[in-house]
Amino acid sequence: MADEQVYTTINAIKETPKVQRFTNLVTVLGTGYKSFGKVSWGPWPYTYAYNDVEGHRIQVGGKTNINFSDKLELHGYVAYGTDDAKLKYNVGARYILSRKRWSEIGFEHQEDLQQVGLMSDKLESSPFFLGFSRFGELRRPIMVRETNLYLQRDVLRGVTERINLRTRHFDPTYDFAYYTNGPEQPDDIATSFTATEVSVLTRYAKNEVFIENDNERISLGSGSWPVLSLKYTLGLNNALGSTVEYQRVDVGVEQEFVMGRLGNTLYRIEAGKIFSPVPYPLLEVHTGNESPFYYDATYNLMDYFEFASDTYASLHYEQYFEGLLFNRLPLIKKLKWRVLASSISSTVT
Numbered sequence: 001m002a003d004e005q006v007y008t009t010i011n012a013i014k015e016t017p018k019v020q021r022f023t024n025l026v027t028v029l030g031t032g033y034k035s036f037g038k039v040s041w042g043p044w045p046y047t048y049a050y051n052d053v054e055g056h057r058i059q060v061g062g063k064t065n066i067n068f069s070d071k072l073e074l075h076g077y078v079a080y081g082t083d084d085a086k087l088k089y090n091v092g093a094r095y096i097l098s099r100k101r102w103s104e105i106g107f108e109h110q111e112d113l114q115q116v117g118l119m120s121d122k123l124e125s126s127p128f129f130l131g132f133s134r135f136g137e138l139r140r141p142i143m144v145r146e147t148n149l150y151l152q153r154d155v156l157r158g159v160t161e162r163i164n165l166r167t168r169h170f171d172p173t174y175d176f177a178y179y180t181n182g183p184e185q186p187d188d189i190a191t192s193f194t195a196t197e198v199s200v201l202t203r204y205a206k207n208e209v210f211i212e213n214d215n216e217r218i219s220l221g222s223g224s225w226p227v228l229s230l231k232y233t234l235g236l237n238n239a240l241g242s243t244v245e246y247q248r249v250d251v252g253v254e255q256e257f258v259m260g261r262l263g264n265t266l267y268r269i270e271a272g273k274i275f276s277p278v279p280y281p282l283l284e285v286h287t288g289n290e291s292p293f294y295y296d297a298t299y300n301l302m303d304y305f306e307f308a309s310d311t312y313a314s315l316h317y318e319q320y321f322e323g324l325l326f327n328r329l330p331l332i333k334k335l336k337w338r339v340l341a342s343s344i345s346s347t348v349t
Helices: 002-014 017-031 127-132 330-335
Strands: 035-037 039-041 048-051 055-063 071-080 087-098 103-115 140-154 159-172 193-205 210-213 216-220 225-235 246-258 264-274 311-320 340-346
Touching: none
Parallel strands: none
Antiparallel strands: 035 039, 039 055, 048 055, 055 071, 071 087, 087 103, 103 140, 140 159, 159 193, 193 225, 210 216, 225 246, 246 264, 264 311, 311 340
16 A cells, blocks of 8 residues: 555656656767657757868757657668768667567668777767767778667576677778788788678676666666676678778776775776787777867867877776865865765777
8 A cells, every 4th residue: 555655746846847857858868869659769969060072061859759669769860961971870770579588680871970999889879979079181081881780688687699790891981991911911901891790798797787778778787797808709700891800809898896985986987909910990999079069988188189008908997085075164165075086997909
């Protein structure tokens, strides 16, 4: 009976117009999408941009939501630049096989203009950063035609496996060339290339808690336990038109915990190695940040394309002091300001 009263109270609060307006605003700002019936428009940060290659870029896109289906999601966009007069597009679908032990399969195909220093998979969850990066001068713009197929499943509690098959054709729009058979044969060069790769990702997060927002699953963290990841990538030569072959390994560990009176600590360690010579767009290009926004997956004092490496290790560290200093200042304490220290370093070769 008490639980029913709690649920009734929560539902009544959720139906309050003021709460609904605030919830809708937070959802639009947080996800980049605005729902209209069975379709959600977005991501809105991509709607307009102006740069030296495309001129005025207009993009219209969206995806289906849970009102359309609680298993199938369709998404895509079309974009057009007034200066390059080229149509770019993206089409894709994902299907939730199981919610009990979360499993999904997905497909995507796109052809769009990208920048060499901003093609990292780590940036997929930041439409705001990628949207604003299309303004101004584009650094090493490259047309990428990509087809991607993946299968993901929680094989055990806390253990997620993801297998990916992806083929990408890179056609740089700037002066670019690479030795197809090494510098020993300088006459064998190419100005574009294709990479087909299979990758397997294993992720372990003990006691991780999730919530579901329509067809999306959002992690609330795993308490003070570290999150471990291991990814192996194999580049296949002569597969689906591929012209390069390589192997790559990436590892990572991330943890957040309480340090008593010092507040909360978060750190992230990543390392990786590519075991074969490849064109530099396939290297680990350490992501700079020229936007006015702070983003913890980037080097915020570095430009978009300053460093690329085949071997790297990085450390990201944040310390939230939770009022340790400002709570001792009466006027500042009323403002509820907090001190945050952040540091990121990297070793590359």
